Amino acid sequence: MRAGVLSAADLVDRALESIAALDGPLNAFVTVDAEAARLAARRADAERAAGVDRGPLHGIPVAVKDIIETAGMTTEMGSAHFAGHVPGQDATCVRRLREAGAIIVGKTTTHEFAYGPTGDRSRNGPSRNPHDPARMTGGSSGGSAAAVAAGMVPLAIGTDTGGSVRIPAALCGVVGFKPAYGAVPVHGVFPLASSLDHVGVLAGTAEDCGPAFRVLAGQVPASATQVGSPRVARLVTDAPPLVDPSVAGVVEAAFPDAEEVTFPGVAELYQVYAAIQGSEAYAVHADRVARSPHLFDPEVLDRLRHAGGIPGWRYVRAAEARESFRGRVAALLDRYDLLALPTVAVPAPPIGARDLEVGGVRVPVRDALLSFTSPWNLAGVPAVSVPAGAVGGLPVGAQLICAAGREETLLAYADRVRAVSSRAPSRPAPPRGEPR
Known part of the structure; x- marks a missing residue:
């Protein structure tokens, strides 16, 4: 995008087209807000044309687990208890994503109230593994993992209380990162177990998790790390x-x-x-x-x-x-x-x-x-x-x-x-x- 080869509108259109083509058998998404996503993409492109660069997530389509509040977009926790619930404000992690220019395209399937590692108990049905739709995605962030694994979005946000980012990442063949406890605020995330809950990131590579983590944690971008030979x-x-x-x-x-x-x-x-x-x-x-x-x-x-x-x-x-x-x-x-x-x-x-x-x-x-x-x-x-x-x-x-x-x-x-x-x-x- 910085080179002018792609626009945010291009990326959002590709994401929406992929979701329309692929999500039926996978059930990764609970809801998609195409109109709001396209509007946000046009805004991101206008900002970039005006010389405003919000960082590496500026214009990037992102999916958010349906246990994390998104203002104006349904957040149902995978449960009939919250059918049709529309929050009035964003969770802190979503607000930080938007401030960094990320574009929320939709909400992903969660095990009901995030209380399960299998990902197949939700009001909208089970999320399904892109490698074999007869198999579990794992949970509870199964929809987020399936969305990234199938190529519908490059980045998704989940929560992890006992493995709910890493389990579906492993089963679906993507990277799932759980930061340290408390590194990312959980305000606006429906609690499962407050002393164990984390917000995490799913992406195609660990390198792609880094910028998202820094945005979510409110950190200044780090310089390149020399890995060397760690013990x-x-x-x-x-x-x-x-x-x-x-x-x-x-x-x-x-x-x-x-x-x-x-x-x-x-x-x-x-x-x-x-x-x-x-x-x-x-x-x-x-x-x-x-x-x-x-x-x-x-x-x-x-x-x-x-x-x-x-x-x-x-x-x-x-x-x-x-x-x-x-x-x-x-x-x-x-x-x-x-x-x-x-x-x-x-x-x-x-x-x-x-x-x-x-x-x-x-x-x-x-x-x-x-x-x-x-x-x-x-x-x-x-x-x-x-x-x-x-x-x-x-x-x-x-x-x-x-x-x-x-x-x-x-x-x-x-x-x-x-x-x-x-x-x-x-x-x-x-x-x-x-x-x-």
Whole structure:
């Protein structure tokens, strides 16, 4: 655009045409506001012609998860509880995007109230994986991941409470970045679990996540980062949860020079996470559960009712365990610049699946999706999922962790991992026909 080869209007038209052509089988979008997007594109082009340059997002089409408030555009949280809800103001993160010249083209499908890692429980139906529409996108930011993976938009915003940006990024073959806790304001984002909620970014490359992160975080643009040779620890568990051997092989191959480090207690950490997340989620929804249970998706309602039974002492002990874990992570990140491990233990499961076989053992799908992402929400540290290869034609994500303040090194190294992986999946062919 700076060279005058493309205009914001061109990019928005391409995005809207792609959404019209591709979204039917994928259900990535809940709503699209073509008129407002085209108006914003004309404004961006006029500003640029007048010498106003708002930065690298000026004129770029962006999709926003439908749990983040957008003034004048429906925000339904994937739930009948908020059917037709139109906020009067933008969430802080959306306001910052608009101030940077980004163009909001529409809202993307979310698991109801973001309370699920599968992405297939929403008022408007499941989002579907562009690599195979019979497969999950993962959740809860599944629509945002599908929109980027299919090439409908170059950038999308999601939220991440236990992996909800990184899980769908891994399953759909894109990059998903969760900044440090508190780095991006959550004002105007419907809460799931307030001590774990993050706003995150999904894009085709980690390099593209950088400018968006800096805008969302209100940071001054950083100079180019020299990655060098960071000290990388590849974390391996000393006990279950199990990892699909093919997934483990792809991730191991992505970090041939990393030092292998035993990472104990993943299963226990998942229980700590579940106690905190469940308790905080029920606190948000207790009145709705009592007053209008019929408006919830049945599975989401069952999860909330179960969460309502978590005793207070378990929440208190989980909070104490979280503090202990944060100390462990800080010690690791004193020794290593980056920590590496699988994002998700399995390739994308079929839509509707609730258990699957991993290494000869039946495990809940929810556990398989969340076990390796949720610890980093407990720790509150930056984490990114980057495509590292494929298993059976489905993407596999490698996850990288860093200390707060090291995000530039994290994102630069993440793209290096993708570049050297000969098995990284290409963008899927456009879906055809009805979903299987």
